[in-house]
Amino acid sequence: MTITDHKPAHNDRAPEDRAQIIREHFRNAIIERRLAPGTKLSESEVGGLFDVSRTVVRSALQMLALEGLVRSERNRGAFVATPSPDEARQIFSARRLVEPGMAAAACDRVAPADIAAFRTHLRGEAGLMAERGPSARRAEIRASGEFHLLLASVAGNDILYRFLEELTARSSLVIALYGRSGASSCGHDEHQGIVEALEAGDAQRASALMLQHIDHIEADLDLRLTEGLPLSEALHLP
Amino acid sequence: MTITDHKPAHNDRAPEDRAQIIREHFRNAIIERRLAPGTKLSESEVGGLFDVSRTVVRSALQMLALEGLVRSERNRGAFVATPSPDEARQIFSARRLVEPGMAAAACDRVAPADIAAFRTHLRGEAGLMAERGPSARRAEIRASGEFHLLLASVAGNDILYRFLEELTARSSLVIALYGRSGASSCGHDEHQGIVEALEAGDAQRASALMLQHIDHIEADLDLRLTEGLPLSEALHLP
């Protein structure tokens, strides 16, 4: 709640852009893993669900396809993306390149109010970790990704924020596909360490911790299996 | 690849997505600065120009809006983007963060064939610099940006490639708006230096040179004027 309010300027509350709203719904559903990779997204079905015509659904699906969350095949339809192991490696490679530098940049711009927001967020994460049940787990996954976005917003670059929004969402898909441990919440302790480095104004340390953190997330993946098998996605369909 | 592409008028063998083709045309026109920032892009007009319905034009415009090349205002239409000075700073800040690391990554993966491609590209750049006329200048601008994309492709990360594609295109808009010297071709000599560092396998140096190079490009901008004035874009409209 307090976190989403802190988003950069680009996110104006859409008064009447229904495609954008649908896009957000799918984004959330994918991030929280309520939608499995490979799920077919029929235009008519989605349209009926949101009570809009196929035109606006198509618009929403196209946006999702452009940010890599949906794979759209001509004359066949749209599906929740199933990133290949190679794609997964590229996603994390990009995060390794971007996020440490962004942590350092955030160090230079961080304000006391930001630190307070981080603390609030960390408390929220800790609270969710203590809870039980699938709902809490989903919220935890979501919060875990939002930590990275919070950092990006402190860094104060809307373009990088958008890029990281894309990368974290796709990471969620990757973890859903290749995550080894069910408890793939990217370590809460590491988030805490990064915030401490930020508070201390130690850009070097914040950067190093972020790099390490991303490495840890990727280390939890098993990218060897299901290599090159397109039918693998069928195994995940209900 | 070459500048003069297909003519839009006929619908012969277009099995591919026509929206994508239109998007490419606009991308090229914007990169080569044939389309001035702020230009209105009417759906009907574009549709007539390419002989397609508004549906596919809307699709193309939406893609361009998502990559930041077009600003789309509800019930008002689409316009070629006019990045604000702040936006311009963010674009170059993002490039400073991404490109040096990408140059270093390219160093580790560069093959002899890549070096040859770089050399060919540099020769092309030099040749265009020698030529006279607006056509050559446009090609030079385009080639200048493509150097950075070539580097990204050597780095071997499709996601970062796409991101840089976006950033270089938007940079072209920024230079069109705020470029101080008409000859804002990002220095050919510096490109050459980077290739040499790549060939020597000196990642540190390639990275440093790239950072310096981006700083030089940004130093040629004048971002002080028209600060915070939304009517500034009106000055550029005919």
Added chain:
DNA sequence: TTGGCAGGGATTGTATCCAATCTTGGGTGT
């Protein structure tokens, strides 16, 4: 002269309709 207001024209947003393409199922020939 200036400010406001209403109407006309133009442009975008959305729904619906038709064509093209893919998938599925059954039937037929070998």
Added chain:
DNA sequence: ACACCCAAGATTGGATACAATCCCTGCCAA
């Protein structure tokens, strides 16, 4: 029995029709 082919159904791609919104112009009043 197996493989192939073809037709029916379903789904997407694209074009058109209609509704909503905005801008501009002209008129009127203070």
